[in-house]
Amino acid sequence: MVPSPAARENGPSVLLVEDEVLIRSLFAEALRDASCQVVEAARADEALAYIDAGGAVDVVFSDVRMPGSLDGVELARQLGHLRPSLPVILTSGHLRLEDIGGLRLFLPKPYRIERAVAAVFEVLGREPPKGYL
Amino acid sequence: MSESCILLVEDDIVLRNSLADYLRGCGYDVIQAIDAAEARQLLASRGKAVSFVLADVQATGEGGFALAGWIRANHPEVEVMLTGTPTRAAEKAGDLCHDGPAPTTPYDHALLMERIRRLAASRTNQMRRAGGRN
Numbered sequence: 001m002v003p004s005p006a007a008r009e010n011g012p013s014v015l016l017v018e019d020e021v022l023i024r025s026l027f028a029e030a031l032r033d034a035s036c037q038v039v040e041a042a043r044a045d046e047a048l049a050y051i052d053a054g055g056a057v058d059v060v061f062s063d064v065r066m067p068g069s070l071d072g073v074e075l076a077r078q079l080g081h082l083r084p085s086l087p088v089i090l091t092s093g094h095l096r097l098e099d100i101g102g103l104r105l106f107l108p109k110p111y112r113i114e115r116a117v118a119a120v121f122e123v124l125g126r127e128p129p130k131g132y133l
Numbered sequence: 134m135s136e137s138c139i140l141l142v143e144d145d146i147v148l149r150n151s152l153a154d155y156l157r158g159c160g161y162d163v164i165q166a167i168d169a170a171e172a173r174q175l176l177a178s179r180g181k182a183v184s185f186v187l188a189d190v191q192a193t194g195e196g197g198f199a200l201a202g203w204i205r206a207n208h209p210e211v212e213v214m215l216t217g218t219p220t221r222a223a224e225k226a227g228d229l230c231h232d233g234p235a236p237t238t239p240y241d242h243a244l245l246m247e248r249i250r251r252l253a254a255s256r257t258n259q260m261r262r263a264g265g266r267n
Contacts, residue, residue, distance in 0.1 A: 021171040022178055025164050039150045042167040046146045053147050 011035030012124055015055070017047045017062035017072065027061075030113045031120065034132045044070035051082060059120055064092035087123045091116070138162040138179075139229065140211075142172045142188035142200065148219050152187075152226050159230035168193035169200040176208055186213045187225055 014036045018024035021042070028038045039055060041047035045068045051057065060079060064072035076088040093109035107119055121128045139161050143149040153163040164179065166172040169192045176183060186204055190197040201213045216222035 021166060021174050025175060025179075028165075037154075039146070040153075040165050041146055042171070046167070050146045050150075055147070 011037065011129070012058040012120065012126065013037045013039070013056055014120055015039045015041060015047055015050065015057040015060045015062075017041045017044055017060065017066070017075065019043060019063060019066040027113055027116060030117050034117050034121070035129050036117075036120065042066075043068035044072055044075035047075060048078060051079065057086065059124055060086060060088040061116070061120060062088060062090055064090055064095055089119055089123060137184045138164065138182045140164050140166060140172060140175055140183045140186045140188075142166045142169065142186065142192050142197070143222065144168060144189065144193045145219070148222065152222060155226055156230055161229070169195045169197070172200055173203065176204065176211070183208070183211055185229065186211055187222070187229075188213065188215055189222065190215045190217045 011034060014031055016024060016028055016031065016038055018027065018040075019042050024040055024042070028040050031038045039050060039057065041050060043066050044062065047060065047062065048070065060075075062072040062075055066072065070078070072090050072092070076090060079086055079088055087105060089105040089107060091107045091109055091111065105119075105123055107116060117132070118128060137160075139156055141149060141153055141156070141163055143152065143165075144167050149165055149167070153165055156163045162182075164175055164183070166175055169188075172186065172188065172192070176186075186200075188197045188200055192200060195203075197215045201215060204211055204213050214225050214228075216225050
């Protein structure tokens with residue numbers, strides 16, 4: 001049986017950048033459960049290509065250490081030039097907030113998925129759907 | 134997770150996310166892998182929930198044919214569909230999704246136009262970069 005079309009989500013659009021596929025997949029699923037539209041990227045340069053292609057995004061949530069030509073800090077800096085009003089939340093288990101001066105939105109790893117979802121809504125000044133958190 | 138979960142293996146971020154959105158619009162759960170190695174990890178952790186794998190023949194790493202062989206051997210219950218071009222991938226997704234979503238509302242038309250615009254911009258940028266390297 002072919003599933004029937006579902007109503008589209010109307011929450012914020014999140015560009016999720018994470019090279020660990022299991023973390024990315026679980027976090028993306030949690031964000032979708034909270035009504036977000038999620039674009040998944042496995043590397044910073046892939047995320048930049050998406051933005052470069054005109055992708056509509058309300059917030060970026062990115063790991064710092066990733067394979068590829070860019071890390072998360074450089075991604076945030078380049079996005080700061082391309083889309084100055086686009087908030088970027090960085091996460092890392094290796095760096096501290098003071099190591100990435102000038103980039104104030106930081107969530108240390110390990111984090112609880114619910115805390116990360118809440119951070120996405122907080123940075124946009126929005127409330128998660130009732131009953132989600 | 135619903136009964137029908139699709140694992141989409143595609144290295145083009147615009148194509149991957151557009152197809153995933155389209156399939157979700159039809160009511161499927163979709164999980165995404167950028168290459169064959171990620172696909173194996175997802176199948177190892179969530180294999181029992183995956184019904185279909187939609188993979189690019191030229192998937193980064195071992196390639197789509199090798200991935201399909203591995204799935205046949207290790208997850209024989211999972212159906213594998215290989216695609217060779219973006220058009221073929223869209224057709225395969227359409228095969229899975231033939232009851233919808235139909236572009237009948239203004240919202241869906243707008244969404245369709247945004248996807249086309251994104252794909253066109255992506256192709257233009259790729260061609261511009263390729264031209265710059267020559």
